[in-house]
Amino acid sequence: MTRVHTLALLLALLPLTALATDDLPADPESLAEGAAIFERRCSQCHGLDHVIYKAPWLNGLIGRPAAAVPDFPYSEAMRAWGGVWTVENLKLWLTKPDELIPGTDMNFGGFSRRTEDRDKVIAWLMEATRDTVTEATRP
Numbered sequence: 001m002t003r004v005h006t007l008a009l010l011l012a013l014l015p016l017t018a019l020a021t022d023d024l025p026a027d028p029e030s031l032a033e034g035a036a037i038f039e040r041r042c043s044q045c046h047g048l049d050h051v052i053y054k055a056p057w058l059n060g061l062i063g064r065p066a067a068a069v070p071d072f073p074y075s076e077a078m079r080a081w082g083g084v085w086t087v088e089n090l091k092l093w094l095t096k097p098d099e100l101i102p103g104t105d106m107n108f109g110g111f112s113r114r115t116e117d118r119d120k121v122i123a124w125l126m127e128a129t130r131d132t133v134t135e136a137t138r139p
């Protein structure tokens, strides 16, 4: 009896856990807003064109290990962190950079009060930072 209940409970929870990892907006309006937010809040430092401005470029970001752009002078804190840029880590990072990686050089306050903006920019970045193999290996 208990086993049946446990199984029923697990099955009932399945859709919820799926949502928890994949709850980014996907509608065209949100993605367009994500692009505008990037333009306003990130692009003065970050490029999507393999060029270092004030910050490392973000090409190929999703799944990329932290501090992996050659020639960018990362902080000791960022180098020591050792994480990978998954959606979950990006959420933490963009909510409060200093909380995920205390001592980081990224001078950005975070979206702590506007998590819907954070999620829109991450959803847009998932598309916009996707490198084709040829682009990624271009000298």
Ligand code: HEC
Pocket: 038, 041, 042, 043, 044, 045, 046, 054, 055, 056, 058, 061, 065, 066, 067, 068, 069, 073, 074, 075, 077, 078, 085, 094, 103, 104, 105, 106, 107, 108, 121
């Ligand atoms: C004022 C400049 C500035 C702004 C604005 C800024 N960043 Fe950054 N960002 C940095 C710097 C500098 C680093 C490297 C930090 C370090 O070495 O500690 C960084 C690091 C990162 C990293 C890690 C990159 C890697 O190679 O590991 C990500 C991801 C990132 N920023 C995303 C964003 C996003 C998305 C926004 C806009 C919501 C943003 N940043 C806004 C300067 C900025």
